[in-house]
Amino acid sequence: MQILQLLASAALLAGSVQAHVRLTALNGDTGCVRLPPNNSPVTDVTSNDIICNVDGATPAASVLDVVAGSNVTVTWDTGAHQGPELVYMAKVADAKTTTITGLSWFKIYQAGLVGSDLHWASADVNAAGGLLEFTIPKSIASGQYLLRGETIGLHVASTYPGAQFYMSCVQINVTGGGSASPAGVSFPGAYVGSDPGITINIYYPVLTSYTPPGPEVYSG
Ligand SMILES: *[C@@H]1O[C@H](CO)[C@@H](O)[C@H](O)[C@H]1NC(C)=O
Ligand SMILES: *[C@@H]1O[C@H](CO)[C@@H](O)[C@H](O)[C@H]1NC(C)=O
Numbered sequence: 001m002q003i004l005q006l007l008a009s010a011a012l013l014a015g016s017v018q019a020h021v022r023l024t025a026l027n028g029d030t031g032c033v034r035l036p037p038n039n040s041p042v043t044d045v046t047s048n049d050i051i052c053n054v055d056g057a058t059p060a061a062s063v064l065d066v067v068a069g070s071n072v073t074v075t076w077d078t079g080a081h082q083g084p085e086l087v088y089m090a091k092v093a094d095a096k097t098t099t100i101t102g103l104s105w106f107k108i109y110q111a112g113l114v115g116s117d118l119h120w121a122s123a124d125v126n127a128a129g130g131l132l133e134f135t136i137p138k139s140i141a142s143g144q145y146l147l148r149g150e151t152i153g154l155h156v157a158s159t160y161p162g163a164q165f166y167m168s169c170v171q172i173n174v175t176g177g178g179s180a181s182p183a184g185v186s187f188p189g190a191y192v193g194s195d196p197g198i199t200i201n202i203y204y205p206v207l208t209s210y211t212p213p214g215p216e217v218y219s220g
């Protein structure tokens with residue numbers, strides 16, 4: 001047990017301050033984000049809260065235009081726990097929709113253990129002041145989408161429930177896109193508690209690889 005505690009505290013000391021987090025902006029705009037009421041994690045992957053967090057069916061004020069094929073940046077408000085970063089999108093008729101069940105989510109970005117020293121992607125985001133940059137696929141159809149940005153805290157994930165899911169949905173309007181409508185997955189449904197990317201001891205034995213939960217990244 002001592003070695004585990006040692007590794008755990010070493011990991012904490014090595015990182016910046018790690019806490020509960022909220023995704024608060026896209027390209028610096030906060031009006032398009034369905035901000036959860038607080039920064040508590042979702043831990044039940046079968047709950048509707050796994051879709052867009054608590055109160056995620058409540059529309060935000062505005063819809064942000066983003067260009068297909070361009071890079072965009074989300075902002076996390078504080079330093080996240082150790083874990084992966086994931087981004088999904090779902091096509092909707094109206095980005096201010098109050099219906100968020102039954103949507104088809106395709107993954108556009110993921111990062112787990114990165115770099116030659118295999119550090120967590122969340123550590124890079126923390127080092128960048130909470131910013132995560134990724135690409136809106138060039139080929140997807142123009143129109144309105146919900147974009148779901150997620151980080152998963154794996155610091156207490158060795159049993160389920162344990163992993164801490166943090167996400168916000170962002171209302172966007174894609175312009176200049178193509179004709180693709182990528183296959184997607186459902187939330188809830190895409191994740192199960194027994195997924196090796198969800199129930200995992202990140203301290204010991206030392207991980208040599210990590211696969212985030214959910215589908216493959218759409219590479220269009
Ligand atoms: C766009 O973001 C990706 C990360 O997803 C990065 O690798 C790439 O360098 C960025 N491109 C530009 C032009 O900044
Ligand atoms: C989305 O962008 C298109 C093209 O610029 C525009 O015609 C449309 O009004 C926009 N829709 C929303 C909801 O912003």
Ligand SMILES: [Cu+2]
Binds near residue numbers: 018019020
């Ligand atoms: Cu936390």
